[in-house]
Amino acid sequence: MKLLLVFLVVAIATAASHATNDYHVIRRVVPNSGLSHSGSAKTKCLSWRLAVETYNLRDWKLVPAECISYIGNYMMGKQHGQDCTAAADAAFAYAKTINLTGDGKDAWVLDIDQTALSLLDYYARPDVQFGGILYNDTRFEEWLAQGTAAATPAVLDLYNKLKSIGFKIVFISGTSETQRDIRIANLNKAGYYNWEKLLLKSESEHGTTAQVYKTNKRTKLVGEGYRIHGNMGDQWSDLIGPNNGDRTFKLPNPMFFIP
Amino acid sequence: MKLLLVFLVVAIATAASHATNDYHVIRRVVPNSGLSHSGSAKTKCLSWRLAVETYNLRDWKLVPAECISYIGNYMMGKQHGQDCTAAADAAFAYAKTINLTGDGKDAWVLDIDQTALSLLDYYARPDVQFGGILYNDTRFEEWLAQGTAAATPAVLDLYNKLKSIGFKIVFISGTSETQRDIRIANLNKAGYYNWEKLLLKSESEHGTTAQVYKTNKRTKLVGEGYRIHGNMGDQWSDLIGPNNGDRTFKLPNPMFFIP
Secondary structure: OOHHHHHHHHHHHHHHOOOOHHHHHHHHHHHOOOOOOOHHHHHHHHHHHHHHHHOOOOOOOOOHHHHHHHHHHHHHHHHHHHHHHHHHHHHHHHHHHOOOOOOOOOEEEEEEEEEEOOHHHHHHOOHHHOOOOOOOOOHHHHHHHOOOOOHHHHHHHHHHHHHHOOEEEEEEEEHHHHHHHHHHHHHHHOOOOOEEEEEEEEEOOOOOOOHHHHHEEEEEHHHHHEEEEEEEEEEEHHHOOOOOOOEEEEEOOOOOOOO | HHHHHHHHHHHHHHHHHOOOOOOOHHHHHHHHHHHOHHHHHHHHHHHHHHHHHHOOOOOOOOHHHHHHHHHHHHOOOOHHHHHHHHHHHHHHHOOOOOOOOOOOOEEEEEEOOOOOOOOOOHHHOOOOHOOOOOOOOOHHHHHOOOOOOOEEEHHHHHHHHHHHHOEEEEEEEEEEHHHHHHHHHHHHHOOOOOOOOEEEEOHHHHHHHHHHHHHHHHHHHHHOOOEEEEEEEEOHHHHHHOOOOOEEOOOOOOOOOOO
């Protein structure tokens, strides 16, 4: 069993180091790892993923052990990218129906982590296993501090298109204010420029849930005269609560849950 | 092209008349119909379904033509049943965490159509095609008036388990009050007995959206002292708005959208 685990970790590490959206690599790992998908496991894990995405499941801590390889395949394969594209397409189709005023107050709220920026390079690591291993704050913060997160392609494309028709982009992130320079550098490196606001968590806001924190930020925005037409994030805590925007767009994320 | 369409309708009719949750029948139809799933169509239709379930897409009228056979397979196959079971399991896991007071005011709200009762016998018809053909109110009401809708197995099971631990079930449905006897007979026939309330649409409530109507009903319930711990439906209009319950549970429904 221990040997199997070592093999699995090495195999996933090898896969992760080579793979960029190549689900064949992960697929190759799976049959050898003892975690192959029976039809029934695939059906169950797809149901689990749907329950997560529809907010039926809340406050979960770990991807179920039997779904780790399924989620790995999903994230590294075509489906996740296509799901993000479908969300971005729905968002832009809606955005185009809005008559913008031209007063600079037509806003679109975007989350950063696992929305504008992908955390997949981190989550594919053998010590993270797509959320199958318990979240480690220190390790994650260390990775984030490198500022190397790539863009989520569909979201970067949406960002540019929203700006091109006159929306003001407001990033709201739970990242600490002390990391502002790092986050800006990462966003720029990934291709994001010229946003309206980048709202981060001040010292006094630490300890509040993402949902409360983000609601407060949006409420302040509305108080400043902004109209939040759209709001996109990978967590329901980005999307629910007062002033959540005329339309919300949920990006898929079966790897972690933030309340 | 016309011949192909005639064949498709006949083939689906044949399949629908024989099939009860037998997705092999539908599968057999598909390759002959010219609507076979390429990998790319399957990926796209799964993305479309996810966008529907996460409320990214709203006010849609039709299942996209290229996804009709995919949705048919999904609804008639194992995945839909498993997705309903996953939602019901999540609901009951939550229900068990609640300390019931014993005052008879611990309520659970359930939608009826495509929640407690399945509409699949209707939606699998060749003149409905799983939502691929535009909704026809007359035909649907005629079918509903027969009172032959089967239970959604996972929801009937949840219903009985919720009652067994002391929840009071409140059905809220957009059906007209004039159909009360028919709905009660259908619910009984499907195995539902001894609910707390069955709330239907009165004459004066016609013309309001499901979301407003259901919110009003829930608000009245809360006014009567009920605590809405859980709320399950297949539409987001069942689940959003004030007094929507401490937890909501979205059942999958890629066949129609009700605002």
